[in-house]
Amino acid sequence: MNMRHAADLLSTLAREHAVPGAQLAVDTGTEVFSVATGVTRSTAGVPVEDGTAFAYGSVTKAFTATLVLQLASDGDIGLDDPLADSLAEFRRPKDRAAAALTARQLLSHTAGLVSDHQLPDPGERSLFRYAASVAALPLLLAPGTSFSYANTGYNLLGRLVEEVTGTSWQTALGDFLLGPLGIRPHFLHGSGPGGRVEAEGHAVRPGEREARPVGLYLPPTWAPAGGLCGSARDLLGFARLHTGAAAGADTLLGPRDRAAMHTPQPAADAFGMADGWTLGLARYGADGQWLGHDGTVDGATCHLRFHPASGAAVALTTNATTGTRLWPELLAELRTLGLDVADYTGARPESPQSTESPAAGRTPADPAPLYGDYANGDTVFSVRPHGDGIRLSDPSGLLADLELHDGLRFSARRTDTAAAPYPGRFVPDPATGAVDLMQLAGRSATRLRGVGHSAA
Template identity: 85%
Template sequence: MNMRHAADLLRTLTEEHAVPGAQLAVDTGTELISVATGVTRSGGGLPVDSGTAFAYGSVTKAFTATLVVQLASDGDIGLDEPLAGSLAEFRQPKDRAAGSITARQLLSHTAGLVSDHQLPDPGERSLFRYAASVAALPLLLEPGSSFSYANTGYNLLGRLVEEVTGTSWQAALGDFLLGPLGIRPHFLHGSGPSGRVAAEGHAVRPGERQARPVGLYLPPTWAPAGGLCGSARDLVSFARLHTGTHTGTHAGGAPLLGPQDRAEMHTSQPAADAFGMADGWTLGLARYGADGHWLGHDGTVDGATCHLRFHPATGAAVALTTNATTGTRLWPALLRELRTLGLDVADYTGALPASPAADRALADPAPLFGEYANGDTVFSVRPHGAGIRLSDPSGLLADLALYDGLHFSARRTDTAAAPYPGRFVQDPATGAVHLMQLAGRSATRLPAAA
């Protein structure tokens, strides 16, 4: 692949998927190719270039995790020490088990926390008040028992960073990681002007070709989980830190992320069965492919998508940023093209069969109907015409297609984004469905109303 081929490929794919603007950066291990196409806003935005800042969404978590491991390497954080030892908010939590949660569990999404938690004031910026509010919640699962993706946990890690550094998460990330990598920080919730042009988000409805601008909303207290912005080229710079091809150091001469730290971050965590998201999970990174040799993260936030993959053994890395919901469809199309060019980037397929279920266990889906809760989010699974509809109070509407083994795919009705994989889980003792897992998040089944 050369620069012209990459630019033509990205332009073709963005047109095909109605994406107004995108960036692609590919590090083959021997050379870097970085291209951009389109505009920051449909119908009148600025041209996208290699420095335009796109919302990273949850790819922010990979940066937060790296920062936490840096601080652990310096002795400021104990990865396996109870959170209560550092945060006063967790010394008398509502659920006593919450006091035993560790940074390692937060990093690997095995802390048993609810996925999403917001404060009553959507503009609240205090991570201390956020952490205190989380400590007053019941746990979803026993800490360390299983995987359930949680933005909440990464916001707590931001609070932990704040406590041990004496500065904000944004400032610590800029000083200890972004700055030394040569990345100019840009945040959804600014810590001062970055001087970078930012792309706006867009939604594309099913069956339509028009990308409609949407606001990029994220509570300020969710910044450590999803508030970072940057370019695809910045993502490759970050990946090089993890592949060992970036040899940068802190001001005092210590490496940004030494070999032992990289090994710590890249090791799969036993309890982190990341079904619905990846083939495994480490400390802040997803594993992809049957052998799990590719690492990375995906991110979405109101009209923007971001994907990062890197291969530590070869130094190869691929990063894509887009400003439309259909970026989730562009990504697998891009990977198919890259594979034809010899760059076999792994991705999560969801392990779903090629066709919907035909086994007798799903001949009658009625046992699946009911409500499933993850904190304040309650999912409803109900019959809808001849099919099954998933909904929640936020306005989520998705049609479920069932597969063997109680697996399903959930296709949203309001956007043309790729469907989410999920599964229903049976209680080993009774055989009754007691859990629903959707896109890596767990929700426990609520008792039926009397």
């Protein structure tokens, strides 16, 4: 592969998927290059350049996790110490089990927290008040027993960083990680030196070719989970820290700490998202040797993969919801060129739906036993019949059509954007065979009794 070939490939795929602007950065282990295409905004935008900042979304979590591991290496954070040892907000939580939550559980999404807790005031910036509000909530699942992706947990990690460093998450991230890597900090909420051009997000509706600008909504208290911006080349710099190739890598995050961060965690079955999970990173492929993270936030997408053994890495940033469709096609092209980047395929259907019962682990011909409401904190997902199919909805306005597959798995295809479908599954109670849990894109939701479901 060469830079010109990569530039042509990115431009072609961006046009095919109505993506206004994108960046691709590649480290083959022997050469490094990055290319850009398109504009920052579909109307009156400026050309995307190598240094244009794109919203990273949840790829921010990989940076927050690395910062936490740095602080743990220095003895400022004990990964297995109770959160209550450092945060007064958790010394008397509503759910007693929450007092014993650990940074390790937060990092691996096994803390049993609700996924997307928000404060009543969307402009609130205090992570202390955010953490106090989380401590007043019941847990979703018993800590350490199951994976459920939680922005909430990473916002708490931001609060923990704030407490042990005496400064903000943004400042600590810039001083301890971004600055030493040569990355100029840029955040969605304006903290940092600024001065970088920022790409705006776009939505593409199903069946349309027009990318429409969309406003970005991310509460300031969610910054540690999704508030970082940067370029695809910046992501390569971060990946090179994890492969040990960055200048000063062993000082910033030593081999022992990198190995700890790359090790799969017990109970972190990340169905619907990845083949495994570590302390802040997803694992991809049958052997789990590719690591990284994906991110989406209001019309922007971001993908990062790196292979510590070879030093190879790939990063993609886009400013459209259809970036999630561009990504797998890009990987397929890279494989033909000799860069065999792993991606998650475990949630893809392997056979048509069956006529066996849910208790046998099959999808029933009659989906009525699956109908009902499934809750994750204040978010309640409703699964109902809709015409000849099944419709998933929630109070935020999410509408998605479900396609059932074998093994109680499903694909949820949104009706408002042409993004790739979300994978999910229904999980039966081993004792009764009744479906009592739904997992959607890595998030768990427990079934509410009395709505389309009779108690076992």
